[in-house]
Amino acid sequence: MTRTLVDEHYPLDPHTIPSSWVLTTVGDALPDIRSGYSASEHNMEKRGILHLRPGNLDRNGRLDVSQAKYVPDSLDALRITTGDVAFNNTNSPELVGKTAPVTIEATWGFSNHITRIRPGPGLSNVFVAHQLHYLWMTGYFRHRCTHYVNQASISATTLADTVPFIVPPTEDQLRINSELEVHFARLDQTVASLERAKANEKDYRNALLAAAYRGTLLPAPSEPVTGDTAESNSGEEYLEELLRLRRARWEEAQLAVFAAKGEKPKNDAWKQRYPEPFAPSEELSTPLPAGWTWATLDQLSDATQPITYGVVQLGETMDGGVPTLRSSDVRRLRIDLGSVKRISPRIAESYQRTILQEDDVLVTIRGTMGGVASVPRKCAGFNISREVARIVPLDRAASALMAMLIAAPTSQVWLKNHAHGIAYTGVNIEDLRKLPLPIPPPAEQHRIVADLSRLFEKADLSARSIAVGLAEAPALRMELLRKAFTGALFPPSSTAVSADELVKSLRQHATAQKSKAAAERKDSTKMVRRQKQGAPTELPRRSLLLVLSEAKSPLKPDALFREAGFNEEVVDEFFTELRELEKQKKIVQDRDAHGEPRLKVSP
Incomplete structure (x- = not known):
């Protein structure tokens, strides 16, 4: 890849990358890139198949399926499995690009707001996810996504053809994973300790206030108050x-x-x-x-x-x-x-x-x-x-x-x-x-306020130190990742198979998988609901304004995307047309009782 794709928003200096590593594009190293499918009906009772969604990817680049939604198993044949990478392609602008590896046993469906990346032989899905999530953490994807109303997206094509990707030899990838795992474990322990200290600090303040309320904050005076304060003793x-x-x-x-x-x-x-x-x-x-x-x-x-x-x-x-x-x-x-x-x-x-x-x-x-x-x-x-x-x-x-x-x-x-x-x-x-x-009594009032103020001042200092530590944690995580992708965590291996050879091998693997991927893509476009209605699996493209004008009620963006005949390969075109209609004030966006966006023709 020519280095012209590395623009001012790319957080890494190409000249700091070890000479034995290869700088290419995501699509060159990872050609098997697919977006998922939408599902209007879902449940949380585990009926059907787990449907991976953006909310299942956290800000630390990990999967959390504790609150997962499920959809009918027959809705679509496309699956994300162990060894894949989940990339959040549509969300609010600050969240587009969250990435996580699938490291647990899984055979799931996945939303059209998730892009599945399937690494070829010699590429670690954990390494791939670390690198893409690092780009998200630095804000890189905010400059690469297409914006519309209050959402943004990155199509599979944009991700594949325009996002730089660093490929080290497999041995170096695995060593990077191992080093990051150790460092992240220590960082997570530190953050957990700070979170506990933060909770304890709140409990400490409550305990002080409770003691003041009960009159046990101060020791009882050894002798009665006399003099000027005696009149209101x-x-x-x-x-x-x-x-x-x-x-x-x-x-x-x-x-x-x-x-x-x-x-x-x-x-x-x-x-x-x-x-x-x-x-x-x-x-x-x-x-x-x-x-x-x-x-x-x-x-x-x-x-x-x-x-x-x-x-x-x-x-x-x-x-x-x-x-x-x-x-x-x-x-x-x-x-x-x-x-x-x-x-x-x-x-x-x-x-x-x-x-x-x-x-x-x-x-x-x-x-x-x-x-x-x-x-x-x-x-x-x-x-x-x-x-x-x-x-x-x-x-x-x-x-x-x-x-x-x-x-x-x-x-x-x-x-x-x-x-x-x-x-x-x-x-x-x-x-x-x-x-x-x-x-x-008045004399005790002044002592209570003075003592509480002094103790709260110490607690404030502690709270500020905790807040600084928690605020620095993401920056430390980013710095570890930056070092990982510039070869600064450890000296690159001199005995590993070269990254050039690995990239050539990945291209050959991609060619061999082309026919298989084409067949899978064809299967993924089938929708059970449309088959039952006797409708074709792929609708002809129609004007978004026309679809909205014919709709009996406002449509969710996903439904409009589907009804207008768009697919994941042309998602940018969908958002471009939608944004233009919004600029022309021909459509408006409302929200339903659950806060979900709904689109309709302007009155």
Whole structure:
């Protein structure tokens, strides 16, 4: 092969390939390349034959048939077996090109979104799969595939004729496989350890929050607190002060309303309108330390700014608009500012009640549950969506503690048990007001927040190290593969049969198998459903627009492909015609209840 096929997207430098190896095309080394067949009816009860699909190829280049689908055995004669290679030819652009070897005992059918590659004598299917999957990992196939709507594909012809392929002698292939197996096993063990550490880190945070909630995070004080804090020495006394403050603020606000109207209250009857907070009414099983008490969120929040949710309809994103936090932005004890939506100031002004101030507390009550955070200064002036509740603490100094206690496992279980709905669950504001929280004495509150913050900071450092390790794993895997295909894993063998001789042998084998492959191709086009209906096995080519206009309902891309008379040899032509119709806005794409695409003529 001339090296002109090696473009700027090809991740390997041809000049680094050992001189005893051969650089050719996939089709030259592997001429037996076939795409599979579609099946509209399938099951997961293992009735019929396993039908290999793109979802059965993972991102590490391995097969996973634990969730495989099955189709009638008689649907098509084409099979993928032990020793073959499965290549994902159609998927979203970032997934086209996933490749895996078939190394287990198998005689399966395979989807038209899978291309079967059958190596000839002297070529290892594991080596072939490693090389093609490496190209996928580097993003090479994103530049080689044909794009349409939200999918992309690589036809068997494009794969065979335009994708470079490196052929080492068989001995070197097998040694590469062996070396990679050892390195990958070590890498997999490391990744598994990091995943366990990540899970343990989450458990550790939960344990810290649970200890804070139960009052066991800190050792009991050796002597009673005196001095300036003695006036609110216990949690009960602290709560009583807050309840007095709650009423006083409300009355002050009501008097301000009278004054704004130029009126004075004639008597104290107006005080009867004070919204008494919910008190803990449930039998709480968690024992509390001496000096602690129970309170509800309602008792701890400002009656003049009651607990409420935010903007119901956010509208379109507006550059320079008001940042508005959604449930996806409010995480456990932090706010993620990475993708905050900005909304029209006109819409935000209608929700003055949820314009945030520093030290407010936010709780997700719809959508992504479990989020709770104290509002930092940089988020003052933001608004929130209806998925998020705003709590204004009477004691803003206790904002961080309130968020920590709501984030504790006991509180999260309580909220989950009081959620309503099936597909879209949520907690009502009235129920949220009733959430019980343990209240420590003020002096302990500060110690708990300080200790939790310190321990969480250490956990954050550990989490970042784990995240870095997990993020580096794919890069390490790619680097091992790069070394494998440039001869850097070990010195190439000097005694092996030359790669030139191997390629010649593969070409001779391909010629000998030509008639057999032609017969198999003819068999693979037979479809039992069409035979039963007396229809021909191959339909004449028809306009996609005509087929869609005649269809009684929107068609899946697979069905349109089949009904219009296309086959795997001309899949590029199918996507080209489809893309052109989409550009001309003659067809539109919908999705069914399962998220599957459906095509129809534009209205």
